[in-house]
Structures are given as C-alpha cells and as structure tokens.
Amino acid sequence: NAGVMQNPRHLVRRRGQEARLRCSPMKGHSHVYWYRQLPEEGLKFMVYLQKENIIDESGMPKERFSAEFPKEGPSILRIQQVVRGDSAAYFCASSRLPPGTNEKLFFGSGTQLSVL
Amino acid sequence: QQQVKQSPQSLIVQKGGISIINCAYENTAFDYFPWYQQFPGKGPALLIAIRPDVSEKKEGRFTISFNKSAKQFSLHIMDSQPGDSATYFCAAKTSGSRLTFGEGTQLTVNP
Numbered sequence: 001n002a003g004v005m006q007n008p009r010h011l012v013r014r015r016g017q018e019a020r021l022r023c024s025p026m027k028g029h030s031h032v033y034w035y036r037q038l039p040e041e042g043l044k045f046m047v048y049l050q051k052e053n054i055i056d057e058s059g060m061p062k063e064r065f066s067a068e069f070p071k072e073g074p075s076i077l078r079i080q081q082v083v084r085g086d087s088a089a090y091f092c093a094s095s096r097l098p099p100g101t102n103e104k105l106f107f108g109s110g111t112q113l114s115v116l
Numbered sequence: 117q118q119q120v121k122q123s124p125q126s127l128i129v130q131k132g133g134i135s136i137i138n139c140a141y142e143n144t145a146f147d148y149f150p151w152y153q154q155f156p157g158k159g160p161a162l163l164i165a166i167r168p169d170v171s172e173k174k175e176g177r178f179t180i181s182f183n184k185s186a187k188q189f190s191l192h193i194m195d196s197q198p199g200d201s202a203t204y205f206c207a208a209k210t211s212g213s214r215l216t217f218g219e220g221t222q223l224t225v226n227p
C-alpha cells in the first residue's frame with residue numbers, strides 16, 4: 001500500500017508564475033489536508049478537503065491560493081502569481097477517518113517550492 | 117491561544133542517554149496530543165499520541181508524560197540511539213480538522 005504521494009518533490013518558479021502541487025492520498029483515504037512549513041518552523045495548517053468539497057480553508061490565504069480534491073485524480077494546491085514569501089515546503093496528509101475520530105494522519109514527503 | 121510552545125529548539129544527547137522535549141499549550145479545548153518525527157527530506161511521521169484522560173503513555177523507548185493542570189506534555193526517549201537523530205514536533209488538536217504544531221526540536225544523538 002503506497003503512502004501519500006506528492007509531486008513534484010521540488011518546484012522552482014519565478015515571481016508571478018503559477019505553482020501547482022499534487023497530492024495522491026493513501027488508498028482508501030478520502031480526507032486530505034495541506035500544511036505549509038517555513039524554514040526552522042513547525043507545520044501550519046492550510047486546508048482540509050474531502051472528495052469534491054472544501055471543508056475547512058481557514059488556514060489558507062484568501063488571495064492567490066486555492067485547493068481542490070476532485071472526484072477523480074489527486075488533490076491540487078494551486079498558488080497563483082507566486083512571491084518569494086511563498087517559498088516553503090508544502091506537505092499533504094491524508095486520513096481514512098474524518099476529524100474528531102481517532103483518525104491517524106499520514107504525511108507525504110512534501111513539495112519544496114522555491115520562488116526566484 | 118492556538119499556539120503550542122516547544123522547547124528546547126535543539127538537543128544533543130549521548131548514545132544511551134535520555135532525550136526530553138517539552139511542550140506547553142493554552143487552549144483547554146485541545147484533546148489530542150501527538151508527537152511527530154521528521155527526517156530530512158521527509159514528511160512528519162506519527163510517533164506516539166496521548167489523550168488528556170491519561171497521564172502517561174509508553175510505546176517501546178518512547179514515553180509521553182501529560183500534566184493537564186499545568187497544560188504541559190513531554191516526550192521522553194529512553195536509551196537514545198543515533199538513528200533517533202531527527203526533528204521532533206509536538207502537536208495538539210481539538211475535535212476540528214487542524215493540528216497545531218510546535219516549532220520543533222532538532223535532536224542529535226552522538227555515538
């Protein structure tokens with residue numbers, strides 16, 4: 001059973017370009033979470049999605065950032081018009097059970113975004 | 117109130133020693149306290165977790181001590197090994213969807 005798969009592992013973008021980060025959850029998991037990790041800091045929650053629904057996006061900036069988890073295919077975190085401050089490691093996690101239960105989160109290896 | 121404060125920022129321990137990492141929180145609605153281990157270039161992996169109805173949980177060489185009245189919890193790694201060298205994060209969660217992470221502790225275990 002493959003773990004949470006994220007791609008690309010490394011992504012380099014110039015200021016103003018778009019970044020698309022992909023996350024395939026573990027098999028049988030329908031709950032996906034995105035976290036951002038700045039250097040020397042802990043992970044910060046961004047968004048929680050179920051299939052075709054954004055459940056909690058309270059940690060995601062209102063502008064330039066969007067996320068989706070379509071019925072088919074991976075979850076996508078999209079950052080438009082990237083700025084240098086967006087440079088960070090972006091981690092996806094998935095769980096089989098919803099929040100509030102004894103769900104266990106499994107994290108992917110992350111996408112390191114570098115904005116030049 | 118959503119913050120989780122973690123210390124120390126870095127820790128060096130000799131092989132066979134005990135590693136202790138501490139965390140403190142303010143939000144009394146937190147009811148789940150996991151610890152994650154992260155190796156360079158990898159995502160965090162759940163190590164051990166505790167709920168506030170118990171004061172201690174042990175799994176192998178890893179023990180969580182939980183003090184509800186002080187709003188503090190700590191990770192103890194007994195018989196620390198060089199392979200334990202990693203960054204450790206405490207976290208806390210309510211019944212909602214977000215984990216609130218501490219700032220992390222870089223643990224180095226010298227041979």
